[in-house]
Amino acid sequence: MMKVIGVIRHSQRKRVSREEFEELLSSAGYEVLDIIEQVREESPRYNIGKGKVQEIKVKIEELKPDKVIFANRLTPSQAYNLSKELGIEIIDKWQLVLEIFEKRARSKEAKLQVELANLQYELPIVKEAIRRIKLGDKAGFKGMGQYQTQQYLKHIRYRMGKIRKELERVKADRAVKRKRREEVGFILLALAGYTNAGKSTLLNALTREEVAVKNQMFTTLGTITRAFKVSRKKVLVTDTVGFIDNLPPFIVEAFHSTLEEIVQADIILLVLDASEPWTEIKRKFLASIHVLRELKSLDKPIIAVLNKNDLTTPEDIKDKKEEIKKLADSRGLVIFDVVSISAKLNDLDELFDALDRLILTLPKFKLFEIIVGDIEKVPRVLSLLNSIGEIVEVKENEETRILAYIQMGMIKELTKLGVELKQAGESKELEDS
Numbered sequence: 001m002m003k004v005i006g007v008i009r010h011s012q013r014k015r016v017s018r019e020e021f022e023e024l025l026s027s028a029g030y031e032v033l034d035i036i037e038q039v040r041e042e043s044p045r046y047n048i049g050k051g052k053v054q055e056i057k058v059k060i061e062e063l064k065p066d067k068v069i070f071a072n073r074l075t076p077s078q079a080y081n082l083s084k085e086l087g088i089e090i091i092d093k094w095q096l097v098l099e100i101f102e103k104r105a106r107s108k109e110a111k112l113q114v115e116l117a118n119l120q121y122e123l124p125i126v127k128e129a130i131r132r133i134k135l136g137d138k139a140g141f142k143g144m145g146q147y148q149t150q151q152y153l154k155h156i157r158y159r160m161g162k163i164r165k166e167l168e169r170v171k172a173d174r175a176v177k178r179k180r181r182e183e184v185g186f187i188l189l190a191l192a193g194y195t196n197a198g199k200s201t202l203l204n205a206l207t208r209e210e211v212a213v214k215n216q217m218f219t220t221l222g223t224i225t226r227a228f229k230v231s232r233k234k235v236l237v238t239d240t241v242g243f244i245d246n247l248p249p250f251i252v253e254a255f256h257s258t259l260e261e262i263v264q265a266d267i268i269l270l271v272l273d274a275s276e277p278w279t280e281i282k283r284k285f286l287a288s289i290h291v292l293r294e295l296k297s298l299d300k301p302i303i304a305v306l307n308k309n310d311l312t313t314p315e316d317i318k319d320k321k322e323e324i325k326k327l328a329d330s331r332g333l334v335i336f337d338v339v340s341i342s343a344k345l346n347d348l349d350e351l352f353d354a355l356d357r358l359i360l361t362l363p364k365f366k367l368f369e370i371i372v373g374d375i376e377k378v379p380r381v382l383s384l385l386n387s388i389g390e391i392v393e394v395k396e397n398e399e400t401r402i403l404a405y406i407q408m409g410m411i412k413e414l415t416k417l418g419v420e421l422k423q424a425g426e427s428k429e430l431e432d433s
């Protein structure tokens with residue numbers, strides 16, 4: 001096991017969560033020898049203060065770690081200065097996150113995404129090394145000489161271009177699949193939320209299938225999609241990579257094809273761990289909202305899901321629901337509903353109830369009058385309508401008139417059955433196609 005010393009710099013205004021940092025370190029498989037903390041504003045040279053750097057130097061001699069890991073984000077020049085001064089490999093929080101991603105990536109896509117994020121991160125550091133070499137420094141990037149460092153920069157650029165192209169292909173592929181699903185009448189649901197909130201457990205509970213679930217961060221990196229039903233309507237639910245505070249743009253970019261499932265969804269379930277203290281839930285809720293905003297997906301209907309309600313009391317849940325509503329209101333966020341569930345115990349009633357109410361209000365559902373002339377066809381039409389929409393009323397005379405909410409994507413399917421469709425409330429008739 002690799003041994004490390006962790007460093008956390010808190011600013012006066014914002015404390016860094018030591019607990020989360022320790023979790024990240026253990027998720028990455030490190031043995032932590034010591035954690036050194038400092039409260040001060042960022043120094044441009046070392047991020048932490050000069051005195052602290054000397055303190056760490058002494059600690060390094062004493063404890064002999066393999067690496068020093070910062071809980072803060074380091075600028076390329078800080079990373080460079082620190083490793084020069086301390087004579088040891090230095091990484092920061094985001095490289096640590098990437099190391100965890102690297103371990104977990106299973107699919108080809110996830111592997112490419114992790115590699116892209118890594119290269120994107122290294123790029124400015126390598127550029128900094130080249131700049132320093134030009135200023136007379138001897139050491140290049142990770143002990144490479146000047147020529148090697150320059151070659152490495154070329155390699156990074158070439159590889160990034162190649163990966164981006166490959167990811168584009170995957171994305172196009174997935175878009176085709178998604179279109180097909182929409183055409184067969186599925187409602188698309190995306191699970192979003194902080195890592196370890198219980199998204200994969202919820203996906204399993206909704207669909208009764210086995211997706212890896214672990215009490216560790218970033219268990220899921222690839223996309224997993226499965227089907228289930230909400231009062232006869234077919235729904236596809238997609239699990240996504242977990243969020244984390246201030247998810248930096250380079251990770252969002254690299255994981256864009258995964259997060260794309262959120263962008264394309266009809267409904268977002270924002271999963272939160274109800275067993276945590278309110279301050280944590282608040283922090284993670286806001287971090288998740290931040291990512292959704294970056295993905296331009298805040299205008300979609302969102303259901304906030306307080307998961308793990310088996311670990312707390314009904315009163316606590318009630319308070320936390322209120323807090324979430326207040327918080328959302330104060331930020332001008334529209335949340336369709338806040339529900340509480342236990343994915344683990346399969347207690348999902350509140351969620352199904354909210355979904356049931358929400359689905360028919362989706363813009364892709366419209367109220368139609370469906371006129372079936374041939375009585376033989378009525379059972380088939382009714383069964384199709386039941387699976388893709390909601391029947392409001394059936395009137396039988398010499399012809400059958402059905403009032404129902406249906407999904408726009410299904411109009412073709414219905415006209416194929418030879419029925420007549422009219423958008424209810426408007427006289428406009430739909431052309432057969």
Ligand SMILES: Nc1nc2c(ncn2[C@@H]2O[C@H](COP(=O)(O)OP(=O)(O)OP(=O)(O)O)[C@@H](O)[C@H]2O)c(=O)[nH]1
Nearest residue numbers: 195196197198199200201215218219220242343344
């Ligand atoms: N008690 C309890 N534990 C739960 C519940 N839902 C999930 N868990 C536990 O929470 C941990 C994380 O669950 P996951 O489903 O892997 O979480 P995730 O959001 O998919 O995490 P990432 O894939 O890492 O983003 C696991 O140990 C689950 O067993 C619940 O309703 N009650």
Ligand SMILES: [Mg+2]
Nearest residue numbers: 199200219220
């Ligand atoms: Mg997961």
